[in-house]
Amino acid sequence: MFVPRGFSYAGVHCRIKRKRKDLGIIFSEVPCTAAGVFTTNVVKAAPVIYDMEILGKNPSGIRAITVNSGVANACTGEQGMINARRMAEKTAKELNIPVESVLVSSTGVIGVQLPMEKVESGIEEAVKNLSKDPVPFAEAIMTTDTKIKIHSKKVTIEGKEITVLGIAKGSGMIHPNMATMLSFITTDANVSEDALKKLLKISVDDSYNMIDVDGDTSTNDMVIILANGLAGNAPIQEETDGFWKLYEAVHEVNQVLAEKIVEDGEGATKVIEVEVRNAPDRNSARLIARAIVSSNLVKTAIYGEDANWGRVIAAAGYSGAQFDPDRLDLFFESAAGRIKVAENGQGVDFDEDTAKKILSEKKVKIILDMKQGKELARAWGCDLTEKYVEINGRYRT
Amino acid sequence: MFVPRGFSYAGVHCRIKRKRKDLGIIFSEVPCTAAGVFTTNVVKAAPVIYDMEILGKNPSGIRAITVNSGVANACTGEQGMINARRMAEKTAKELNIPVESVLVSSTGVIGVQLPMEKVESGIEEAVKNLSKDPVPFAEAIMTTDTKIKIHSKKVTIEGKEITVLGIAKGSGMIHPNMATMLSFITTDANVSEDALKKLLKISVDDSYNMIDVDGDTSTNDMVIILANGLAGNAPIQEETDGFWKLYEAVHEVNQVLAEKIVEDGEGATKVIEVEVRNAPDRNSARLIARAIVSSNLVKTAIYGEDANWGRVIAAAGYSGAQFDPDRLDLFFESAAGRIKVAENGQGVDFDEDTAKKILSEKKVKIILDMKQGKELARAWGCDLTEKYVEINGRYRT
Numbered sequence: 001m002f003v004p005r006g007f008s009y010a011g012v013h014c015r016i017k018r019k020r021k022d023l024g025i026i027f028s029e030v031p032c033t034a035a036g037v038f039t040t041n042v043v044k045a046a047p048v049i050y051d052m053e054i055l056g057k058n059p060s061g062i063r064a065i066t067v068n069s070g071v072a073n074a075c076t077g078e079q080g081m082i083n084a085r086r087m088a089e090k091t092a093k094e095l096n097i098p099v100e101s102v103l104v105s106s107t108g109v110i111g112v113q114l115p116m117e118k119v120e121s122g123i124e125e126a127v128k129n130l131s132k133d134p135v136p137f138a139e140a141i142m143t144t145d146t147k148i149k150i151h152s153k154k155v156t157i158e159g160k161e162i163t164v165l166g167i168a169k170g171s172g173m174i175h176p177n178m179a180t181m182l183s184f185i186t187t188d189a190n191v192s193e194d195a196l197k198k199l200l201k202i203s204v205d206d207s208y209n210m211i212d213v214d215g216d217t218s219t220n221d222m223v224i225i226l227a228n229g230l231a232g233n234a235p236i237q238e239e240t241d242g243f244w245k246l247y248e249a250v251h252e253v254n255q256v257l258a259e260k261i262v263e264d265g266e267g268a269t270k271v272i273e274v275e276v277r278n279a280p281d282r283n284s285a286r287l288i289a290r291a292i293v294s295s296n297l298v299k300t301a302i303y304g305e306d307a308n309w310g311r312v313i314a315a316a317g318y319s320g321a322q323f324d325p326d327r328l329d330l331f332f333e334s335a336a337g338r339i340k341v342a343e344n345g346q347g348v349d350f351d352e353d354t355a356k357k358i359l360s361e362k363k364v365k366i367i368l369d370m371k372q373g374k375e376l377a378r379a380w381g382c383d384l385t386e387k388y389v390e391i392n393g394r395y396r397t
Numbered sequence: 398m399f400v401p402r403g404f405s406y407a408g409v410h411c412r413i414k415r416k417r418k419d420l421g422i423i424f425s426e427v428p429c430t431a432a433g434v435f436t437t438n439v440v441k442a443a444p445v446i447y448d449m450e451i452l453g454k455n456p457s458g459i460r461a462i463t464v465n466s467g468v469a470n471a472c473t474g475e476q477g478m479i480n481a482r483r484m485a486e487k488t489a490k491e492l493n494i495p496v497e498s499v500l501v502s503s504t505g506v507i508g509v510q511l512p513m514e515k516v517e518s519g520i521e522e523a524v525k526n527l528s529k530d531p532v533p534f535a536e537a538i539m540t541t542d543t544k545i546k547i548h549s550k551k552v553t554i555e556g557k558e559i560t561v562l563g564i565a566k567g568s569g570m571i572h573p574n575m576a577t578m579l580s581f582i583t584t585d586a587n588v589s590e591d592a593l594k595k596l597l598k599i600s601v602d603d604s605y606n607m608i609d610v611d612g613d614t615s616t617n618d619m620v621i622i623l624a625n626g627l628a629g630n631a632p633i634q635e636e637t638d639g640f641w642k643l644y645e646a647v648h649e650v651n652q653v654l655a656e657k658i659v660e661d662g663e664g665a666t667k668v669i670e671v672e673v674r675n676a677p678d679r680n681s682a683r684l685i686a687r688a689i690v691s692s693n694l695v696k697t698a699i700y701g702e703d704a705n706w707g708r709v710i711a712a713a714g715y716s717g718a719q720f721d722p723d724r725l726d727l728f729f730e731s732a733a734g735r736i737k738v739a740e741n742g743q744g745v746d747f748d749e750d751t752a753k754k755i756l757s758e759k760k761v762k763i764i765l766d767m768k769q770g771k772e773l774a775r776a777w778g779c780d781l782t783e784k785y786v787e788i789n790g791r792y793r794t
Contacts (some may be wrong), residue, residue: 043714043722043742075710077723077743110707111744219711296693300786310507313472314616317440325440326474345440346474347508386783389697 001134002152004163004188005230006030008130011140014122016070016108016115023122024140026065026167026184027095027130032226034062034103035197037204039221045074046084047104048222054088054100059193062226063101065184066091066123067141069169071114072180073106074219083114090120094127107143107169107180107220134167141169141182147264151256155249157242160233162189164246166253170261180218181208183257189246190229191236198238199247200225207254210289210379211262225250262380267388272302273365274379278372284321285370285377291319292366292379299384302364307332307355309341312366329369334361398531399549401560401585402627403427405527408537411519413467413505413512420519421537423462423564423581424492424527429623431459431500432594434601436618442471443481444501445619451485451497456590459623460498462581463488463520464538466566468511469577470503471616480511487517491524504540504566504577504617531564538566538579542661548653552646554639557630559586561643563650567658577615578605580654586643587626588633595635596644597622604651607686607776608659622647659777664785669699670762671776675769681718682767682774688716689763689776696781699761704729704752706738709763726766731758 011024036055038048054062066087073080088102095102106114129136138148152165170181191199204223229235236242263271274293279285292298295315301308309330317325330342336358341350358364408421433452435445451459463484470477485499492499503511526533535545549562567578588596601620626632633639660668671690676682689695692712698705706727714722727739733755738747755761 041711041714042716042718042720043710072707075707075722075739075743077741110711111739217715219707219714303786310469310472310616313440314438314507317438317616318614319439321439323439325472342472342508344474346472384786386786389700389781389783389786 001150002154002163002165003132003134004165004186006188006228007186008132009134009137010126010129010131011136011138012122012125012129014118014125016068016118020142021136021140022068022070023119023126024067024137025091025123025126025130026137026186026226028063028226028228030228030230031061031063031101032228033060033191033193033196034224034226035059035200037200037223039217039219041217041219043075043219045072045106045220046076046080047073047106048220050081050084050088051103051105051222054103058100061101062103063097064091064095065103065105065224067105067182068114068119069141069143070108071106071112072108072110072220073114075111076113079113083116086116087119090123094123103224105182105222107141107182110219134165138167143169143180144171145169145264146171149257149260151253153249153252155245157233157236157245160231162231162233162246162249163187164249164253166257168257168261171264180220181261182221183208183223183254185225185250185253187225187227188229188231189227189236190231190233191227191246195236195238195243196225196227199243199250203247203251203254207251207258211258211381259380262382267385268382269385270302270383271363272381272383273363275365275367276377277367277369279370279375279377280323280373282375282377284323285375287319287321288316288368289377289379291315292368293381296384299381302359303383303385305356305359307341307352307359309347312368313342313345316368323370324372327371329371331367332358333365333367334358334363336361398547399551399560399562400529400531401562401583403585403625404583405529406531406534407523407526407528408533408535409519409522409526411515411522413465413515417539418533418537419465419467420516420523421464421534422488422520422523422527423534423583423623425460425623425625427625427627428458428460428498429625430457430588430590430593431621431623432456432597434597434620436614436616438614438616440472440616442469442503442617443473443477444470444503445617446478447481447485448500448502448619451500455497458498459500460494461488461492462500462502462621464502464579465511465516466538466540467505468503468509469505469507469617470511472508473510476510480513483513484516487520491520500621502579502619504538504579507616531562535564540566540577541568542566543568544657544661546654546657548650550646550649552642554630554633554642557628559628559630559643559646560584561646561650563654565654565658568661577617578658579618580605580620580651582622582647582650584622584624585626585628586624586633587628587630588624588643592633592635592640593622593624596640596647600644600648600651604648604655608655608778656777659779664782665779666782667699667780668760669778669780670760672762672764673774674764674766676767676772676774677720677770679772679774681720682772684716684718685713685765686774686776688712689765690778693781696778699756700780700782702753702756704738704749704756706744709765710739710742713765720767721769724768726768728764729755730762730764731755731760733758
């Protein structure tokens with residue numbers, strides 16, 4: 001794991017949750033250029049509203065992010081907004097930085113007010129625990145997650161070594177509806193505000209947005225990137241070579257974190273990747289990939305290791321994309337091999353045992369070759385199991 | 398049960414399926430005015446394509462509908478189109494009527510060709526069995542259905558007694574993705590072609606289209622209405638008193654059949670009705686009602702009898718509708734009572750035991766009062782259970 005210069009991290013237990021860590025802070029020695037992508041849900045949690053305002057006012061002066069888990073601070077009205085601000089104020093005070101340099105984030109139960117005494121004592125403790133180790137922070141933001149999610153990448157731009165480190169939470173089993181997904185990317189790159197915004201937007205579209213299927217986002221989703229410039233490179237501008245190099249590093253981090261989110265979840269037994277090839281246009285490719293990966297009937301078929309290709313074709317058909325169904329070829333693929341199950345929109349004779357063997361792997365890929373264009377899209381999801389129903393039916397999340 | 402004048406029905410077993418009836422015919426003594434609403438899926442089964450063409454050419458001369466279950470005749474290419482036509486030709490021959498007066502319909506496994514010898518012998522037998530009893534037909538169109546679905550209604554228009562009888566198939570458990578839904582309405586009303594089309598469209602929008610959530614439709618969905626005019630009334634024209642009287646009768650039939658579809662399904666334990674009140678506009682009301690009823694997290698919460706209102710609010714938020722979340726009031730209601738769980742977008746203190754008792758009923762209603770307009774929409778669905786996963790994961794449908 002590579003940690004970018006000038007950042008420190010902490011995660012503590014302040015008793016919002018019964019046993020596990022529930023409050024984390026990321027701190028930068030110097031002000032960061034920052035960009036964020038937030039939930040498109042009309043119902044936005046207080047910290048989302050708060051951060052959107054701060055980033056609008058102070059996109060080049062961010063120093064810290066404080067995150068709690070256990071309580072989402074969503075559907076909490078005016079008191080929720082007051083509490084989000086108090087989280088920022090307390091963090092600013094303890095770190096001796098301006099209030100408007102602090103972002104806040106929450107994940108957990110909807111409709112409950114934050115226990116502010118616990119949160120404030122947690123902030124005090126976390127500030128004392130700041131270190132170069134991002135693991136406690138990664139632990140502190142978990143809710144239904146079973147594993148921490150961290151990925152880092154180094155890249156050299158104009159002779160300067162730049163590090164990108166991402167920390168995320170989210171668990172695949174609660175797709176497609178409202179798995180709260182948080183991701184915090186820290187980098188020591190020096191990058192212009194516009195370039196950072198653009199780079200984050202492009203990357204999120206092809207990573208987190210292709211797992212958070214159906215456009216369904218929780219009230220709290222956010223992806224934040226902080227760039228503190230300590231790598232010492234000249235400021236990276238939009239669409240330059242340096243831009244695309246940094247993009248690749250950031251995108252690898254986002255991509256890996258997105259896959260970790262899909263893989264996680266007690267309810268899931270398999271990861272499903274859908275690849276739509278040779279689509280007439282990019283939007284159609286994306287719509288179709290997401291419709292397939294979010295279909296309950298496809299998810300249950302994959303869980304049952306049943307090569308029920310009709311469900312895949314039908315999901316493509318109701319995705320909202322317009323296309324010629326009589327050209328579609330369909331394949332199932334995994335470590336155990338690859339099999340063609342439909343050609344030109346019709347079923348082909350295939351060996352059910354081979355198909356079963358391919359589908360019995362932990363990672364299964366569904367490849368839809370549309371043969372009517374050049375665009376490609378990928379989406380990721382997991383299967384739907386009895387365990388999913390049990391977990392989501394029995395516990396308040 | 399009331400049966401409209403001049404119609405006869407049959408259902409037989411011709412061995413497409415192993416044991417149960419699998420081929421049905423509806424026959425009218427005289428030509429009918431007909432209208433249809435078909436799946437919006439880009440991937441349309443052969444009988445859907447065939448019927449759309451016939452109804453375009455001959456909307457006032459329909460005499461019969463032949464339906465098989467067991468094989469969907471979808472993703473079957475040119476041979477599928479040939480087989481759909483052969484079904485119509487055989488029916489026409491046996492009934493001694495023109496080919497272009499016959500509609501066809503199929504439901505069952507995707508990607509398999511119809512066994513035409515069996516289908517043709519079934520048509521011969523069914524024609525011999527035509528009677529005033531619609532039950533064998535209702536049985537013949539079932540697939541995963543556990544119950545037949547029939548509803549009839551009488552109405553007097555300008556002194557003439559008019560009967561409407563509907564027969565449907567579809568099972569709630571396989572929502573929201575591709576529950577094939579077929580519904581055939583027969584009436585002895587005399588009604589103009591345009592009036593019949595309009596009346597069917599309005600009714601379907603508020604009945605079947607509010608259970609077939611997310612715009613997801615199977616490759617085979619269709620609703621057909623046949624009106625043979627034998628009631629002897631003067632032709633009903635659009636938007637007249639007679640039009641609305643007939644509409645009410647047809648809509649009651651469609652509404653009851655839609656609810657029967659939702660109630661059916663081995664995987665479902667509860668029926669969920671969502672009522673969105675005082676919405677800013679009709680489209681928003683519909684989007685929100687459907688988003689809530691199709692949310693896996695709402696479905697599992699209702700199954701678990703957990704008053705997890707945050708999931709309902711979050712689903713409204715990602716529905717695509719724009720609204721003010723700070724005005725929403727939310728209630729759960731059933732035969733056991735009614736409880737307010739959120740007010741002005743925030744949770745209120747409520748008694749968890751009372752909520753649990755309300756949610757323990759077989760029919761549960763979720764009422765979202767948006768307090769920002771006058772529009773209303775209702776949607777129906779069922780809960781998501783371990784049994785659903787078991788059924789859909791283990792068997793090819």
